[in-house]
Structure formats: structure tokens, C-alpha cells
Amino acid sequence: MLILLLVTFSTMSLAVEPRNVVFGLLLVSDNAADNKLAAKDLYHLPPESPELLDLAAWVLINSELENNGEQEDTLAWLAKALGASKQVRYRELLLELQSKTSSKKLRRYIKDALKEIGDGQGEAVDLTDFDAEQVKKELTELAANAQVSKKEFLQLSVGASLEDVLTELGQPNSVGQYVRTSFRPFLGNVRLQNLRISYLNAGSMEFSLDKNVWVLKNAYTQSEIDTTDVDPTELALVSQLLSSDYNLVRKSAREAIATKLSNTAALDQVAQRIWELKDIEDKGMGDAMAWLCKVLASSGNGRYHDVLNKIYEQAGNKKIAKYAKSSKRKLSRTEPSFQVQ
Numbered sequence: 001m002l003i004l005l006l007v008t009f010s011t012m013s014l015a016v017e018p019r020n021v022v023f024g025l026l027l028v029s030d031n032a033a034d035n036k037l038a039a040k041d042l043y044h045l046p047p048e049s050p051e052l053l054d055l056a057a058w059v060l061i062n063s064e065l066e067n068n069g070e071q072e073d074t075l076a077w078l079a080k081a082l083g084a085s086k087q088v089r090y091r092e093l094l095l096e097l098q099s100k101t102s103s104k105k106l107r108r109y110i111k112d113a114l115k116e117i118g119d120g121q122g123e124a125v126d127l128t129d130f131d132a133e134q135v136k137k138e139l140t141e142l143a144a145n146a147q148v149s150k151k152e153f154l155q156l157s158v159g160a161s162l163e164d165v166l167t168e169l170g171q172p173n174s175v176g177q178y179v180r181t182s183f184r185p186f187l188g189n190v191r192l193q194n195l196r197i198s199y200l201n202a203g204s205m206e207f208s209l210d211k212n213v214w215v216l217k218n219a220y221t222q223s224e225i226d227t228t229d230v231d232p233t234e235l236a237l238v239s240q241l242l243s244s245d246y247n248l249v250r251k252s253a254r255e256a257i258a259t260k261l262s263n264t265a266a267l268d269q270v271a272q273r274i275w276e277l278k279d280i281e282d283k284g285m286g287d288a289m290a291w292l293c294k295v296l297a298s299s300g301n302g303r304y305h306d307v308l309n310k311i312y313e314q315a316g317n318k319k320i321a322k323y324a325k326s327s328k329r330k331l332s333r334t335e336p337s338f339q340v341q
Helices: 002-011 018-028 032-044 051-062 069-085 088-100 104-117 132-144 150-154 162-169 232-241 246-258 264-276 283-299 302-314 318-328
Strands: 174-184 188-199 203-210 213-221
Touching (some): 018 051, 018 174, 032 174, 032 188, 051 088, 051 132, 069 088, 088 104, 162 188, 162 213, 174 246, 232 246, 264 283, 264 302, 302 318
Antiparallel strands (some): 174 188
16 A cells, blocks of 8 residues: 555646645645644545545544544544545544544544545555655655746736646645634634645745635745755755744744854845745744744855845834844854845
8 A cells, every 4th residue: 555655646738737745745744734624625636546536545543633623623624524525445444543533523524534435345454564764755856856937927917726826836845724704693703714825936825715725815926046955955945944834934944043044145144035025924934034033143154144034124013123233243244245136
């Protein structure tokens, strides 16, 4: 089963199957909210091929509940996704989990999923030798190798479907979920979980699910800075640092600090990103930009002293200004200094 999954992901046509990479990356994410977003997609849009569903099944049976409401909700959605597939291959797996879990909510959703699957006959899925880490590695490598120009990115317009975008551009470099709060009559403020994809050196796109179709709601272009000198092994990290998913940016910033990211081609993009978002009102993204200030400081490169000082003086976001100030104090000015675009 593992070999089948890896071959499927590794040999897929980018014009047809990059969707598998998008939702596969969400499923293997360490963030339960990402897992849930993928599960919702599989529930509303059950795929014909089993690979993503098998991956969802593995996540379902290998996730610990830990009295976490978010995690419990995620597992419930994963069970719903397997039920919506109506594939008998998942019945035994669901029955076993139903007998083991202490969660009443999860047992209830598994019961509903089993009703969806029915009593048909068929071979049960076997995930005994499933290597999720290898699958994650394969998916990450595919995403890291994606290349899209700003010109290609700009050809897509708001209102396009995710399928249209992926057909034109292929799989993105990074994926994540973003949350928006919307007021609904009789319900009050409702948190809506949606999809965000990012293309390195081109931009990011935000999608919402509208009548079972992912529709492009917002597209943000990224300043085009030369990345020819970025080490190939750092491209994925740079893509994550420039993501519009603030959780991913914070996580990647910690990695960049721990690994002492020092490549100026990469750090130039980080500096440009902070400058562009220095006035952002969103609290989460403001916090992420503060982390990127710390990334510049940890590099020890005085090239970024002046831009941090400029951000400190002009930023409309107080937290970004605060961290730009503390970060520039850790650097001694050198020439040539970075110039914003």
C-alpha cells in the first residue's frame, strides 16, 4: 500500500493531480486545524482514487485525542470523510476505532460514517506498513520544486476555482489554512476555515468553499527578488517564511533562527516581506512579521540594520515596530545595505 501511494504522488501529472499535493500536505501537517481543513474537503468532494483517503485513514487512527476539543473535532471530520467516500475498505478500520475510543463525539460520527458505507463486501484497507514520514517527505519535495513566475500568477483572477488555478500553475510551494470571522444572522460571529496556497516569488491565494467548489477570493502578489543564489535546500523554508499562513510563518521563523539562516538572497525576501506588511492590522500576521524581524537579527548581517530602522520609524503596526527596533539594535550597520523595492 505504501509503495502504491508513493508512486501515485511521485508520478502524478502536475496538470491534473497537484490537488493531491495540496490536501496531502494539509493531512500530514502537525497542525490539527490543517488536518481538519483537508478532511472537510474530502467530505464535501470525495476523491475517486483512494490515496488521499488512505492517508486520511492513517491520520485518523494514529492521532491521540489528549482531551483536546480541536483534535476531537478534526478526528470527527476525518471519520465523516471516510464515510462520505462510501468505500467498504474503511469499515473494519472504523469499527476498530469505534471500539477503542473513549470519545462519545467520535463514536457518534463513526457510527454515522459506517451507515454511509453500508454493508457491502470488499477488501479492508491495510495500513500496517504505512510510512507517513516518507509520504510527507515526498509531498514536501514536490512542493519545494514548484516554480511559478509572477506573470503566470497574475493570469489568474478572483473567482477562479482551485482546479483552474492548479491546472494553470501546478502545485504550490506551501499550503495552509486561514480563519476569518463572519457575522451570520441568528448565529453571531462564525469562524470560517479556508484554504491558502503560496507560490514562491509570485504570491499567495486565498480560497473559500462555495457550493462544494474552492473559489479564489483573494490573491496577493509578492515582490520579485532574485532567488538564483538561494540554496535549493533552503527554497522550501523561504517559501514558508513568505507564506500568508501566519502559523506557518512563525513556525518557519523559529526554524530559520535555530538553523541561523544567513543566505542574503533569502533574507532579502524576508526583509521585503516585512516592509510590505509593516502596516497590517491582522494580529496574527503582525505577530508573524515580528518573528521575521527576529530572523533578520539572528543572521547577524548588518545589511538589514537600515531597513529595520526604517520599518521601526514607519510601521503602522506597533508590534512590528517594536520588534524592528529591538532587532536593529542587535546589528551593526554595514554597506551595501538592503534597499526596499
